[in-house]
Amino acid sequence: MSKNNQDSLEARYIAMIENNVNVSKSSDLKEFFILVAGIIGFCIILFFSADILSGVFINNMSDKTQAKIENLMSLSVIPMDLNSMADKKYAEQLDFLNKQKLIIKKSNPKLQGKSRFDIFVYPSDELNAFVIPNGTIYFTRGMLNTIKNKQALTFVLAHEMGHYANRDHLKGYSRQIIAGVVLSILTSGQSDSLTSFVQNLGMFNSLSYSRNQERNADLFANSVVLKLYGNNESAIKFMQLIDNKQNIPQFIHYFSTHPAPSERIDLLKHNK
């Protein structure tokens, strides 16, 4: 073998060693970001398509199924008699709300024969009210302290009952379940930290609705108030109060799921 030939052979071997064909040239980090982006996109698509599907199902299911699901859900809800702990000063407001509740219930076929709509005072100074899956409605102490106007209280009550009538509570629950499932896919069932994190977000978050649902509940409440009082001046005033309150950071986190108060005021003004 000539010297020249041997040199070229050696050069070929060295080239083989240096240009390894068995390892891909792409870096792991790039791959990592592509995969993470892909999975997040996948989860978002999964979440929204499941959400839409469950929305269609919830809207079309029979009252019997609804009652069955609600009974199942309320098993995990610990019945608390908050009213015995609450101040006596709310008794008058609660009486009024209970009376209004019956009137609203009678006027809407969607609300009849389902829940008793018990009303309780929730020991919190936030300005809030919410309905839990079995139809029990909670008003926070802050709400009852701030809002003395009867029309505004009726508006809030009707808003929460509107959520119930539109089955938004079930949608909220289904969304939470879907989020849990998607997250457990994301973590491939290994780490419980994310899943428990979502579960620990608590009642307020599980009951946060979409803007569209809030708008529908507002419209429902508006129609109730208009029917009972003939005007919605105080309801608009109440919205303006929220608008002012929203400058305080404490309230932002709750109302962020709602449409902007100014938008809601417009909605009420245009539906007289």
Add this chain to the structure above:
Amino acid sequence: MDLLLFFLLLVLTFCSGSIIEKNHFKKIIKREKALLRSPMVNFGVKKWSSKRKVIDTKLVYGEAVISADYFKCFVAGLKNLFGGRMTSFESVMDRARREAILRMRESAIGSHLILNVKVESIMINDPKNPQSVPQCAVMAYGTAVTYE
């Protein structure tokens, strides 16, 4: 808190893993170049004869177990979902194979030829146990022949 720890672990293992891998590849290339002129072959020799006089034949072997780092495992776990080439494990496999062959060749220094080289992979971890560490064990062996 758990999430933060998880991301910290990912970043740390990515940095340490890539530094270790880079150094290992550098060393492998250097050693392979040094051993460029010691041949190893496998042509299915059953009965071998040579015109030159053989004074010694012996079994030489090299083994290497290389583990993938946490970051690589995580990327591979994500890849599991979509499918495709597991590029993060390719380098682990390559390092283990080359390291094992190099060790075999280094243990045969002084001999002229390695015959019937075979490379095998060995499963050390328990695949049924999800806690077990994904790693790659490769064993290379052959017959080293020394002429007079």
